[in-house]
Amino acid sequence: MARDSLNSQNDNIYDPDQDPEEKRNLRRQYRSLYKSTTEDLQDHAKDLTAEQLVEKVKQSDSLFDRVKGTAEATLDSNFLLAATQMGAAKARAMKAGAGAFDVDDFVSRLVTFMSRNQGVAVPEDLDSDNEQDYSGEPLDYARIGRRTLAKSRRIPVMDFMLGPLSIEQKKRAVAKRATLQKDEREKKKPQEITESDITRSENETTKNVATLERILQQQVGKTNLFRLIINPNDFGQSVENLFYLSFLIRDGKCALEFEHGQPVIYVSEQPSEEDYAAGLRKQQMVMEFDMATWRRAIEVFDIQEAMVPQRPKSIMRIGGKWYG
Structure with missing residues (x-):
């Protein structure tokens, strides 16, 4: 299909700065295509021809050519799922001769064909009134594989089939639970x-x-960020210092910048409502600070003493009593 050729091109790359009007137009077309497809699936599944379904997929291909964001890609996947369901509904509605296609009968004949002895010739039409029990024989998948290779150019793989043809249904054992009677005196x-x-x-x-x-x-x-927050004697309090510093950055009382690849902190004037109205925007970032980074920073910046004084360990007190 046309999707295979699109994978070899570099046009469908993620672009967060794509024109908003183009994205809105693309989403509108996807929703319209998805709506028409689901309506046909519910109301006119039998009347829809395979050519019309292929035409809808081609329309989706042309829209996918302009997809550069995750939201539009999600709409594309929703449409493909609906088109797949419609294709499955069309396949179930197919007629073979005078009756509908019987999956169980096909599987039964397939098991019979793969269970035949190698020395016995199998007729082409596989129609036979002689019923034999081949349940004790292993299925010869190579035999059906040779027949399939004559009709297909695809390379056979291990997971081509969706599981074994004969599955033993497991019965769930129902365990009786004894009712536990508690002594009222123990409460x-x-x-x-x-x-x-x-x-x-x-x-x-x-x-x-x-x-x-x-x-x-x-x-x-x-001030260097690591020199400010790191306590060389306590990793836990170093993490706490970074947590407390985030409140000052959030309120605009200090600023974080990078100079020569190093993060630095300095006191700044807290922005006002007029600054935000003029276009000032808050920015957020996630910083990873683990014990390996803590030890590396102590070594690189030769941190001997903590700028933030050591805090005593906090103790949770509930009246000095034991409750249990």
């Missing part, structure tokens, strides 16, 4: 925790963000 009412039992603590995140902001304001000029 214990949980202890109630009152508000006085819970020791309230201040918001640690807000406090640590303010501490990091104060340290940044004391610095002159730009």
Whole structure:
């Protein structure tokens, strides 16, 4: 089909800056094609000819020539799925002679053909009134393969067929579950925790963000990101420092830039509503910071002391009692 030739071209590459009007027009045409196809599948599946179905696929091919985004590619795959369902419906509606095509009869004849002894000649029409039991013999797939190769130029592969022809249906064993009777005397009412039992603590995140902001304001000029956040003695607090720094960047109180391949942080003036109205946009990024990066940064930048003071380990306190 035409899709095979498109794969060898470099025109269908991802382009996030594709003209929005062109993308809207492309989506509109795809939805119209998909709607007409699904309506034909529901209402006129028997009246639709194979030529009309091929014509719809060709229209999809011409639209796919202009696809450069994932949303349009999804619409294309939805249409191909609908066209495949329509093709399957047409195949089921095919007539062979006076009756419909019987899949079970075809499989039965196929098993019979592959179960014949090699020395017995098999008639071309495979019509025989002699019923034999070949269930104990292995199926000779090579025999049907030689017949198929005479009609096809495709290279045979291991997974060409969709599984074995004879499948034993597994019966699910129903296990009887015994009802567990609990002794009412063993039940214990949980202890109630009152508000006085819970020791309230201040918001640690807000406090640590303010501490990091104060340290940044004391610095002159730009500061290396890793020198600021890394605690050479505690990897966990280094990750926490990066977390707290993200709040300052989000609020525009400091800025992140790259100079000579190194990330630097400096204090900036917080943008106002007028700045956002003038076109200023927030940008987000995801930074990976694992223990290997932490150790490498300590070695490269020779970090001996932490700029952010070591924080004591936080302890969760609930009144000093044990509840169980």
